[in-house]
Every structure is written in C-alpha cells, then in structure tokens.
Amino acid sequence: MAETALGSVIVMMELELRRIRHDRTELYSRAIQPILWLAIFGPVMGALRAIPTGGIPYTDFITAGVLVQSVAFVSIFYGLQIVWERESGILKKLLVTPTSRYALVVGRSMASGIRAVFQMAIIFLVALLLGVKFIPSVLNLALAVAILFFASGGLAALSILITSLMKTRERVMGIGQAIIMPLFFASNALYPVELMPPILRYVALGNPLSYIVDAVRSLTITGDLSMLPVDILAIAIFDAVIFVLASISFRKIIQ
Amino acid sequence: MTSAMGATGSDSIGAEIAPGGSSPALAVEVEGLVKRYGKDFTALNGVDLSIEAGKVFALLGPNGAGKTTLMRILTTQLKASAGSARIFGLDAATEGDRVRRLISYVPQEMSVWTDITGRENMVIYAKLYKVPSDGRGELIDGLLEDMGLMDFADRTVGKYSGGMIRRLELACALLVSPQILFLDEPTIGLDPSARKVVWDKITHFKKSYGATVFFNTHYMDEADLYSDEIAIINQGRIVIRGTAGELKHSAGESVQLTLSDHNIPEATLGSLKALPGAKGLRLDNSTLTIFVEDAETSLPPAIRAVEAAGVAVLRAAVISQTLDEVFFKYAGARIDMLGRAVEARQVRTMIKRGG
Numbered sequence: 354m355a356e357t358a359l360g361s362v363i364v365m366m367e368l369e370l371r372r373i374r375h376d377r378t379e380l381y382s383r384a385i386q387p388i389l390w391l392a393i394f395g396p397v398m399g400a401l402r403a404i405p406t407g408g409i410p411y412t413d414f415i416t417a418g419v420l421v422q423s424v425a426f427v428s429i430f431y432g433l434q435i436v437w438e439r440e441s442g443i444l445k446k447l448l449v450t451p452t453s454r455y456a457l458v459v460g461r462s463m464a465s466g467i468r469a470v471f472q473m474a475i476i477f478l479v480a481l482l483l484g485v486k487f488i489p490s491v492l493n494l495a496l497a498v499a500i501l502f503f504a505s506g507g508l509a510a511l512s513i514l515i516t517s518l519m520k521t522r523e524r525v526m527g528i529g530q531a532i533i534m535p536l537f538f539a540s541n542a543l544y545p546v547e548l549m550p551p552i553l554r555y556v557a558l559g560n561p562l563s564y565i566v567d568a569v570r571s572l573t574i575t576g577d578l579s580m581l582p583v584d585i586l587a588i589a590i591f592d593a594v595i596f597v598l599a600s601i602s603f604r605k606i607i608q
Numbered sequence: 609m610t611s612a613m614g615a616t617g618s619d620s621i622g623a624e625i626a627p628g629g630s631s632p633a634l635a636v637e638v639e640g641l642v643k644r645y646g647k648d649f650t651a652l653n654g655v656d657l658s659i660e661a662g663k664v665f666a667l668l669g670p671n672g673a674g675k676t677t678l679m680r681i682l683t684t685q686l687k688a689s690a691g692s693a694r695i696f697g698l699d700a701a702t703e704g705d706r707v708r709r710l711i712s713y714v715p716q717e718m719s720v721w722t723d724i725t726g727r728e729n730m731v732i733y734a735k736l737y738k739v740p741s742d743g744r745g746e747l748i749d750g751l752l753e754d755m756g757l758m759d760f761a762d763r764t765v766g767k768y769s770g771g772m773i774r775r776l777e778l779a780c781a782l783l784v785s786p787q788i789l790f791l792d793e794p795t796i797g798l799d800p801s802a803r804k805v806v807w808d809k810i811t812h813f814k815k816s817y818g819a820t821v822f823f824n825t826h827y828m829d830e831a832d833l834y835s836d837e838i839a840i841i842n843q844g845r846i847v848i849r850g851t852a853g854e855l856k857h858s859a860g861e862s863v864q865l866t867l868s869d870h871n872i873p874e875a876t877l878g879s880l881k882a883l884p885g886a887k888g889l890r891l892d893n894s895t896l897t898i899f900v901e902d903a904e905t906s907l908p909p910a911i912r913a914v915e916a917a918g919v920a921v922l923r924a925a926v927i928s929q930t931l932d933e934v935f936f937k938y939a940g941a942r943i944d945m946l947g948r949a950v951e952a953r954q955v956r957t958m959i960k961r962g963g
Binding site: 357360361364367368371372375376440441442443445446447448449450451452607608 | 680683684685686705708709711712713714715716717718719720721723724725728732733735736737738764
C-alpha cells in the first residue's frame with residue numbers, strides 16, 4: 354500500500370517534470386525578482402554595513418533567504434495550478450482513480466518541489482556569478498537542495514489547504530500575496546532574528562521560513578551546523594502536520 | 609403513472625434476459641438516494657434506480673436536474689445525505705476503494721493536462737492506474753490508434769480540438785478495462801460531426817469490452833440512438849424510465865394545429881378533449897397540441913371541431929413521438945430550452961480556460 358502511494362507521488366513528480374520540459378517560461382520569469390534581490394538589494398544594503406551578519410558579506414548572507422523566498426513563491430502559488438485542475442475536471446478524475454487522497458496531496462505538493470529545484474538551480478547559478486562564496490561541499494549543497502525540496506512540498510501543501518478552503522483563483526492569489534511577504538519579512542531571510550522587536554521574534558520562531566533559511570544558510574554559507582537538527586525537525590513537523598491537514602480538507606476542494 | 613411505467617420497463621427487460629437463465633447482475637443499485645447541499649438546496653430527492661450489467665444506460669435531464677450529482681455519488685466523489693448507492697454490490701460510500709477499481713469516469717469538464725502531449729497524459733494516467741509497465745506502451749499506442757489520435761499523440765493537448773480532447777479522455781478512461789464506464793455529458797459543447805465520432809468510439813468500446821456504460825446527457829437524440837435504456841430525471845427525481853421505444857409510446861402521438869386565433873371557446877376545447885383516443889391538450893399561443901392514440905385518424909375531426917368554432921386552421925401536422933414530447937409530458941418543461949443556455953455558458957467557460 355505504502356509502495357503504491359509512493360509510486361503515485363513519483364508519478365505526480367514525473368508529470369511536473371514533463372510540464373516543465375514543455376514550458377519553462379515561468380521558471381525564467383520567476384527568477385527575475387530573486388536576481389534583483391541578489392544583484393541590487395544585497396550590494397546596496399551591504400554597503401551600509403547596518404546589519405550584523407557575523408562577518409559574511411551581506412549578499413552572501415541573504416542568498417539563503419532569497420533562495421527560500423523564491424521556493425516559497427513557487428510553492429505558495431502552486432495552489433493556482435490546483436485551482437485550474439479543480440475548474441477543469443482533473444481533480445474529479447484523479448479522485449476517482451485508485452490513488453489515495455493522501456498520495457494525491459503529497460504527490461501534487463512534491464511536484465511543486467520539483468519545480469522549486471529548477472528554480473533554485475537558476476538562483477544558485479546567478480549567486481555564483483555574483484561572487485557569493487558557497488561552502489565548497491557537494492554533500493552540504495545536496496542536503497540544502499533536499500531540504501528546500503521537502504520544504505517546498507510542505508509550503509505547497511499549505512497552498513493546497515488554502516485552495517481547498519478558498520476555491521477560486523482570485524482568493525487563492527489574494528491569500529498567497531497576503532501571507533508570503535509577512536512570512537518573508539518575519540523570518541531571518543534578510544536580517545538576524547535578534548534585530549527584531551521581541552513580539553516579532555516570537556512570530557519568527559513559529560515561522561517555517563526561519564528554519565528553512567537557517568538550514569540552507571548554515572549548510573551553504575556559514576558552515577555552523579549546530580542548529581541544523583532543530584531546523585530539520587521543525588521542517589519535518591511542519592510538513593507532516595500540513596500534509597495531514599491538506600489531505601483531510603482535500604475532498605472539500607471538489608464540493 | 610411513473611411506477612406503472614417502471615414496471616413495464618422491468619417486465620420487458622425480464623423477457624429479454626430470461627432465455628439466458630441466470631438472474632442478471634446489477635451494475636448499479638440506488639435506493640432512496642437524497643443529496644442536499646446546505647439547508648436549502650436538494651439536488652437529489654429520493655432516487656431509486658437499478659441498472660443491469662452490460663447495458664448502455666442514459667440518464668436524461670436538463671442541467672440542474674441532478675444528473676451530475678448522482679454520477680458523482682456513484683463514482684465515490686460525494687457522499688449522499690440519505691439512501692444507498694451500490695456498484696456491483698459494493699457500497700459507494702463505504703467501499704470507495706474497491707468501487708474505484710471497477711470503474712472509469714470521464715467528467716463533464718476536462719480531465720487531461722493541456723500543457724503536456726496526449727501520449728504523456730496517457731502515460732501519467734496509466735501509471736496512476738498501476739498499469740504494468742510491461743506492455744504499457746503497446747496499450748497506449750493501441751488506444752491512441754483506436755481513438756484516431758495517433759497523428760496527434762505527440763502534440764500538446766492545448767492544440768487539440770474539443771472532440772480530440774474528448775477522445776483522449778476516453779482513451780485514458782479505457783486504460784483499465786472498466787466494469788462500468790461513467791460518462792458525464794460526453795459530447796457537451798462539441799459540433800455534430802465531432803459528437804458522432806465520439807459516439808462511434810464509445811459504441812466501438814462497448815462492442816469490444818461488453819462493459820456497462822452509464823452516461824448523462826441532455827441531448828435527446830443521443831439517449832434515443834445510443835442507449836438500451838433511459839431514465840428521465842427532473843428536479844432530483846427519476847420521473848420515468850424505460851427503453852426509448854417504451855417512453856415514446858407512453859407519450860403517444862399528437863396532432864398539432866396552428867390557428868388563426870388563440871381564443872378558442874371552452875366548449876370546443878371540451879369537445880377536442882372528448883375526441884376518441886385523446887389524452888390531453890396544450891394551447892401555446894396559437895399552437896394547439898392534442899395528445900392522442902392515433903394522430904392520423906384524429907386529425908380530421910380535430911380540424912372540423914376547431915373550424916366549427918369559427919377559428920381557421922392555418923397549418924396541421926401529425927407529430928410522431930419524440931423524446932422531447934416524452935420529456936415535456938413527464939417533466940413539464942422543454943429539455944432543450946432548459947439545456948441550451950447552460951450549455952452555451954459552459955462552452956464559453958471552456959473557451960475562456962483555453963480548453
């Protein structure tokens with residue numbers, strides 16, 4: 354049973370790969386914004402030397418944040434694809450296949466992870482060209498990509514959960530816009546959490562993006578892996594909880 | 609009347625099946641099915657229905673009659689508010705996993721991804737249906753060939769016509785050999801020639817697999833031409849069922865007169881109702897329709913009665929039975945009038961989506 358569920362999840366990822374192969378426009382257009390953060394915002398803010406980064410260049414510091422942000426964008430708006438599949442009959446058809454609802458939700462979510470991997474590849478390349486110094490370790494890099502992949506799945510499941518409650522394109526778009534920037538700014542993506550007012554620090558503590566950023570930053574930039582187990586645990590818990598919630602609400606999506 | 613017709617319907621089926629000996633298996637068995645959305649809207653209001661295995665069954669009704677809701681309950685997508693629905697003896701509400709292994713389904717809207725090719729859609733669905741990788745390619749090629757899509761197999765579906773998309777969806781639905789194939793408005797929004805091709809394919813499938821086919825439609829000609837049995841649904845209830853012939857017979861024939869004046873004395877209407885074999889009449893502006901046993905013998909006396917009242921008959925016609933008349937008689941509305949506006953809206957929505 355678990356084997357067939359995993360099979361269905363892999364088929365959903367294969368579907369996403371095939372979709373990307375036919376049309377890569379979205380990957381390129383979504384790369385523009387993160388490139389602006391790295392090429393303009395990073396150097397300008399860095400020149401001010403206003404933010405304590407623990408001795409690393411500011412652009413290097415925010416690279417993990419920008420990677421996570423672009424992955425989060427892909428995932429949080431993955432619900433729009435689900436809205437399309439809802440409005441066409443695809444979701445109805447999928448729910449009538451022998452595939453379990455749980456496998457469908459995890460599969461559609463991890464499909465977003467596939468898209469996110471391609472997205473981050475572009476950003477990694479751009480960051481390298483801009484002179485960001487990554488820790489030269491294939492293992493670290495692979496682990497960071499894996500973390501971003503699974504984190505993207507969790508965020509896409511959050512998007513599916515929102516979609517199953519909101520249902521229309523406009524609402525999903527609106528909610529996505531409403532949560533993505535607060536998640537980004539109330540995280541350690543652009544500045545250390547210690548700089549925030551106390552209340553916001555608690556928000557950052559419950560913000561999945563903080564853990565994702567911290568994991569990716571420690572693996573690829575700082576090399577300080579002391580918090581990595583906590584980060585991975587937090588992301589795993591977030592994924593598990595959100596997968597279950599999204600699976601429970603998924604049937605509502607077609608009602 | 610409804611129950612009497614229901615009995616006639618099952619009698620004739622009994623006669624058909626009896627020579628085979630064994631009692632027929634029921635593909636679909638629905639009892640007292642009720643579906644409410646919220647507090648105010650009742651989509652299904654006590655549906656009873658049984659369909660024998662191996663039949664092509666048409667559920668005919670206007671949009672909003674409850675056809676799609678019934679199909680979605682049978683295909684385990686929705687749970688009923690009351691009553692039971694069984695597919696080959698399995699409860700659609702509690703044994704959904706097992707039901708889904710027996711059925712295939714093509715929803716009304718569109719069930720393929722438009723940004724990948726036709727063949728890729730089939731590969732994805734084949735893998736979701738756990739079609740063994742051994743022979744999967746041949747199976748897909750065979751189905752694409754059957755559906756006349758081989759030349760377009762490697763184009764993205766976004767470039768397909770509506771009819772091609774429907775045939776691709778049928779091909780996807782036939783990747784597993786279903787015991788029962790559910791088709792929700794299989795030809796909605798297609799032009800007549802594309803409709804005919806789609807039906808040729810469905811008929812071909814039916815002949816080669818012998819499975820049960822359950823389709824929803826608001827096209828009376830499709831129900832008439834392609835089904836073994838029809839049930840008419842209106843406002844959440846099955847109002848009548850039988851073969852196309854039985855239904856048409858039950859509606860009787862009619863005489864239709866176009867009159868110079870729509871004011872006809874009550875006495876004349878009374879005498880028309882008293883004509884031998886007359887079952888009822890309807891006056892629609894200046895068109896008078898009289899439902900009778902035998903239209904050709906009722907026509908002359910009907911004309912004489914009207915002209916005796918000083919109203920001229922401009923045009924006279926004998927209307928043989930159509931399912932439209934049947935529908936009007938049992939559901940009290942014109943199905944195509946109800947259907948067309950909704951269909952136009954759906955087609956527009958599909959175009960807007962780029963489907």
